[in-house]
Amino acid sequence: MKLTLRVWRQRNASEQGRFETYEATDVSPDMSFLEMLDVLNRDLVERSEEPVAFDHDCREGICGTCSLVINGVAHGPRKATTTCQLHMRSFKDGDTVTIEPFRATGFPAVRDLVVDRSAFDRILQSGGFISVNTGGAPDANALPIGKAEADTAFDAAACIGCGACVAACPNAAAMLFVSAKIAHLSHLPQGAVEHEQRVVRMVHAMDGEGFGTCRNYYECEAVCPKEIPVSFIADMNRGYLKAALTAASD
Amino acid sequence: MNWLTRSLSSSIGNKLLVAITGIGLVGFLVGHLAGNLQVYLGQDAFNAYATGLRELGPLLNILRAGIVLVAIVHVVTAIKAARSSKNARPVAYAKHTRVVSSGNSHSMVRTGLLILAFVLFHLAHFTWGLTHPEHYKLVDGEGRHDAYSMLVLGFQSWPVAVSYVVAMFLLGMHISHGIPSLLQTLGISHPKYRPLLEKSGPVIAVLLVAGFVSIPVSVLLGIVPLPEGVL
Amino acid sequence: MNLDAKIPSGPIADKWDNHRFDMKLVNPANKRKFKVLMVGSGLAGGSAASTLAELGYDVECFCFQDSPRRAHSIAAQGGINAAKNYQNDGDSVHRLFYDTVKGGDFRSREANVYRLAQVSANIIDQCVAQGVPFAREYGGQLANRSFGGAQVSRTFYARGQTGQQLLLGCYAGLNRQIAAGKVRMHPRTELLDIVIVDGTARGIVTRDLVTGKIQSWAGDTVVLATGGYSTVFYLSTNAMGCNVTATWRAHKRGAGFANPCFTQIHPTCIPVSGDHQSKLTLMSESLRNDGRVWVPKRADDDRQPGEIPDAERDYYLERKYPSFGNLAPRDIASRSAKEVCDEGRGVGPGKRGVYLDFRDSVERVGKQGVSERYGNLFDMYERITDENPYERPMRIYPAPHYTMGGLWVDYNLMSNVPGLHVIGEANFSDHGANRLGASALMQGLADGYFVLPYTIGHYFATYSPDKQPITTDHPEFKRAEAEVNARIERLLNVQGSKTVDSFHKRLGRIMWEGCGMGRNAQGLTAALEQIPALREEFWSGVRIPGSGSEFNIELEKAGRVADFLEFGELMCRDALARDESCGGHFREEHQTADGEAVRNDEEYCHASVWEHKGDDQEPVMHREALDFENVALATRSYK
Incomplete structure (x- = not known):
């Protein structure tokens, strides 16, 4: 297969970016999208040009490091799939593929296709945990948790923090990410204790990072590689309303 | 009260205001439609209803002030949400594909502002009597303000009828996304009945639009006739 | 090289309890005066960093990923073992200990393994308290499954992503300490050297992967939780960023490297x-x-x-x-x-x-x-x-x-270099020559939550307080920084024509052929000739565009591959020296007629610990004899 790639190049956060066009020849349908970029980078380095920087690590769809907006869709055309698990058989010979970074105020540019997603870490630092120290935990089976509730908590906990929800959102909102962490912890009895304080703190931290407002387009849910449902956002909204009305001032 | 301003000015607080005022506006639409549909009961019933409204006196003014306030908050908070989104993505994508979201959801500000413009015209026409003072002055046999004839004469004018129908379609687009959206914002969602809630928007929109649009159509078809002796 | 394992005396079941009592404590008010430099933030590093911060120590934590949540522990799928015996199927601490020693083909240290089995149950309790959503039965109790090498169901799991869920629990605890200001987290920061002052590990030199800034950090102990070196094979299940650099740099500064040939396929x-x-x-x-x-x-x-x-x-x-x-x-x-x-x-x-x-x-x-x-x-x-x-x-x-080999540590998880602790996959101690499924997560969290937090206190309490507080102005820091800078310059100045990956792939093929699933003297000898030649070619033929003072993906990879090109040689040397088959180390010369591994306990019942003697000299092997007093040495049979 041959492809034409339009790739966003940007030296660093302070310089302007632009698109460069490259021809990718010898693309095999069994390659992953990132392996296709590896081959592009090999060619660039051998031609004494600088390779395209992109984030990646585990390449098996779980670490959440890979990103990219491919032809206008975060993580590309295949549903419930991270870029690293997207294979070139999803494209046709002769296609032009536009590759951009995740774009959002909350995700400042680093280089080329790499962005800084540390805003997510800071949001979680504001309350995305259960306040328990090591040691002294009761026996794990002392607190039975119904399977349905545990499964819901798991569905939310499956979030890999890749940020595709922000990238896909027309408003660059981070609510799917934030609501997934809140739902994970609030569906477990051990996490429910701090729920009200957590939801208020995390929402305010999210706002402080410059993410937009959710306007219920649900593009986030459509691109989420772990298929986190937007019903968690509804839960978060309700939780926030209740906490704002009834919780002790934070 | 610091907690209140802080909560309401957060992204979710702002959304909640859009949603709550949205409920108020949908409620108003339902009431307004219920009133308007009385036109099918004839001149006497409709004028009695209109006069009855006017006789509410100060209560009517309170209701009017309330609905104006709700509308202002709805517009201001919705625009604020839209603007915050612009700031959240300073560099636009060269290519951004919509995977699932509807055109209605992306045109909420545009349809909303067009509806607002229509509402001002609508008020100038039927409430303030500015556009057609000659219709506004009419009185019926019992000496009441002849709202019925004013309505029929108004809709017998093609430009008025067409602009009304267009505005109602815009309204339908707006609330078919607006209703499920406000339910989601208020936290009314569950995997079990989410499909039902999402359909509630288009269903309510179709019912409301059909109700409103039926009136000018009925006037133009002569189903709602002008009483004899008017003009 | 001092290889005193400091195994406590007494019956195996009492060793850890006795040792915990014998260890000295640090006064709570003094804990904040001790600074821990934690390198790596996966299950071992993250759990240790948060636990040490909870105890009151001052922690600086470093990872090369953009967030600690992305450490490679996240990719573990299957589960985590614990001797809970919730299934009433005959499990016990002793059985988990026995299975692990036998599974490791009698090349691990009994006392460490026993302790691992003992604390395994606490780990599950701790993780549940943190909100890890383990699989459950309809009645709300935790579910278990069986895993390779065991006949009991002792594996706890969270669908196919147990590693991610455990890491998120550990990361949440870390976040809590970061928010409290007790851990300062440095993501996208890679360790490039370890600073030894007067024989004691006192600091590290790092490179900021975004700006390229080289920086020194001084502390009271350095903890390496930097994972394994499977990517020496280029193709592996490990993440692309996994590397041997931290442990290799430590090795070159004096830390013994134990059993590098023990790799798991x-x-x-x-x-x-x-x-x-x-x-x-x-x-x-x-x-x-x-x-x-x-x-x-x-x-x-x-x-x-x-x-x-x-x-x-x-x-x-x-x-x-x-x-x-x-x-x-x-x-x-x-x-x-x-x-x-x-x-x-x-x-x-x-x-x-x-x-x-x-x-x-x-x-x-x-x-x-x-x-x-x-x-x-x-x-x-x-x-x-x-x-x-x-x-x-x-x-x-x-x-x-997975790599069972790693830096040698004693019972306290300290290497032979005082002040240098090594935890998780980066150390060598618990899995012997083969690791059983669902034991890596267990070991990482055991080290980080329940072992290091005790033993590090003992180190601080016994470490002479009259030492001058050290700052990064000390000449040893300046020397290490200068060496790091010189190495980066050297890499950038090669200006050859081949990519870093092309060398990595070639090294991977040599390692897979010579030191992969089956090994023999001839293949290993050939690899030992090919690797130095490839290394030489690398240093004259690699091309790295760009500079050191910017985000430079080729430079990052080049530093890691340069270290693999040295480390691979040690791995083959170790495999050649261990003239027996055991666990994942299968020497084709030593097998039964039907292809089963033949161990040689007479000569090789030891950990091989390598000492670096300089770049142009052969390393020296030392031995830590392994005594099996509680599980009788026997031919491992699964028939």
């Missing part, structure tokens, strides 16, 4: 599809609970799998190991797969693959039942291979996955 990975391949994807070992492994009986049988009747299939694990069957330990399952492929009975393109078949399970519990257990793994397989495993058996082949 995991039996169930998706086979290689082409030259472009950048990494191999693991299919959780848990699949072997319900999947049956087979190849055609006849060589070069090109029929579709569905067309081959049962009578013409060789379910070779069930045939060779009737009592463990498809649940035979990893080293044995991997070697058996290689064996049948070497006989020409492999399947799929290139004939390097065996079937993992779910036909019988689908018949037994239905597609729905199989999907509930393994749905996400099946989806992943289909995404990668474009084949539907509900209808057609999976093709699998072994791939490098």
Whole structure:
């Protein structure tokens, strides 16, 4: 297969970016999208040009490091799939593929296709945990948790923090990410204790990072590689309303 | 009260205001439609209803002030949400594909502002009597303000009828996304009945639009006739 | 080299309790005066950093990923072992200890393994308290499954992503301490050297991967939690960023490297599809609970799998190991797969693959039942291979996955360099020559939550307080920084014509051929000649565009590959020196007639600990003798 790639190049956060066009020849349908970029980078380095920087690590769809907006869709055309698990058989010979970074105020540019997603870490630092120290935990089976509730908590906990929800959102909102962490912890009895304080703190931290407002387009849910449902956002909204009305001032 | 301003000015607080005022506006639409549909009961019933409204006196003014306030908050908070989104993505994508979201959801500000413009015209026409003072002055046999004839004469004018129908379609687009959206914002969602809630928007929109649009159509078809002796 | 393991005296079951009492404590008010430099933030590093901060120590934590949540611990799929005996199937601390020692083919340290089994139950309690959503039964109790190398169900799991869920729990605890200001986190920061002052580890030198800034950090101890070195093979199940740099730099500064040749080749990975391949994807070992492994009986049988009747299939694990069957330990399952492929009975393109078949399970519990257990793994397989495993058996082949070898540590998890602690996969102590499934997560968290936080206090309490407080102005820091800068300059100045990856791939092939699943003196000797030649070619032929003072992906990789090019040689040297077969180290010269490993306990019942003597000198091997007082040395049998 041959492809034409339009790739966003940007030296660093302070310089302007632009698109460069490259021809990718010898693309095999069994390659992953990132392996296709590896081959592009090999060619660039051998031609004494600088390779395209992109984030990646585990390449098996779980670490959440890979990103990219491919032809206008975060993580590309295949549903419930991270870029690293997207294979070139999803494209046709002769296609032009536009590759951009995740774009959002909350995700400042680093280089080329790499962005800084540390805003997510800071949001979680504001309350995305259960306040328990090591040691002294009761026996794990002392607190039975119904399977349905545990499964819901798991569905939310499956979030890999890749940020595709922000990238896909027309408003660059981070609510799917934030609501997934809140739902994970609030569906477990051990996490429910701090729920009200957590939801208020995390929402305010999210706002402080410059993410937009959710306007219920649900593009986030459509691109989420772990298929986190937007019903968690509804839960978060309700939780926030209740906490704002009834919780002790934070 | 610091907690209140802080909560309401957060992204979710702002959304909640859009949603709550949205409920108020949908409620108003339902009431307004219920009133308007009385036109099918004839001149006497409709004028009695209109006069009855006017006789509410100060209560009517309170209701009017309330609905104006709700509308202002709805517009201001919705625009604020839209603007915050612009700031959240300073560099636009060269290519951004919509995977699932509807055109209605992306045109909420545009349809909303067009509806607002229509509402001002609508008020100038039927409430303030500015556009057609000659219709506004009419009185019926019992000496009441002849709202019925004013309505029929108004809709017998093609430009008025067409602009009304267009505005109602815009309204339908707006609330078919607006209703499920406000339910989601208020936290009314569950995997079990989410499909039902999402359909509630288009269903309510179709019912409301059909109700409103039926009136000018009925006037133009002569189903709602002008009483004899008017003009 | 001082290799005193400091194993406490007394019966094995009492050693840890006695030791905890014997260790000195640090006054709570003094704890904040001690600074810990924690390198790595996966399960071991993250759990240790947060626990030490909770105790009151001052922690600086570093990781090369953009967030601690992305450490490679996240990729573990199958589960975590604990001797809870919730299933009432005869499990106990002693049985977990026994299984682990036997599974490691009697090349681990008994006392460490026993302690690991003891604290395993606490780990599950701790994780549940943090909100880790383990699988549960309808009654709300925790669910368990069995895993390779064990006949009891002691594995706790969270669908196919136990590693991610445990890491998120650990990361949440870390976040809490970061918010409290007790841990300062430095993501996208890579360790490039360790600073030793007067024989004690006192600091590190790092590079900020975004700006390229070289910086020194001084502290009271350095903890390496930097994972394993499977990427020496280039193709492995490890993340692309995994590397040996931290442990190798420490080794070059004096830390002993133990058993580098002990690597684990995991039996169930998706086979290689082409030259472009950048990494191999693991299919959780848990699949072997319900999947049956087979190849055609006849060589070069090109029929579709569905067309081959049962009578013409060789379910070779069930045939060779009737009592463990498809649940035979990893080293044995991997070697058996290689064996049948070497006989020409492999399947799929290139004939390097065996079937993992779910036909019988689908018949037994239905597609729905199989999907509930393994749905996400099946989806992943289909995404990668474009084949539907509900209808057609999976093709699998072994791939490098874990490294049991690592820096030598004593019972307190301190290396032979005072002040340098090593935890998790980066150390060597608990898994011997082969690790059992679901034990890596257990070890990482045991070290980080329940071992290091005690032993580090003992180190601080006994470490002479009259030492001058050290700052990064000390000449040793300046020297280390200058060396780091010089090395970066040297890499950038090669200006050759070949990419870093091309060297890494070539090294990987040498290692896989010479020091992979089967090893022999001839192959190892050849590898020992090829590696230095490749290293020389690297230093004259590699091309790294850009500069050191910017985000430079080629420079990052080049530093890591340069270290692998040195480390690979030590690995082969160790494999050559260990003239026996044990666990994952299979020396083809030492096998029974039916291909089972033959250990040599007379000569090799020890850990081989290598001392670096300088770049142009051969390393020296030291031995830590391993005594087996509680599990009798025996031929490991899973028949």
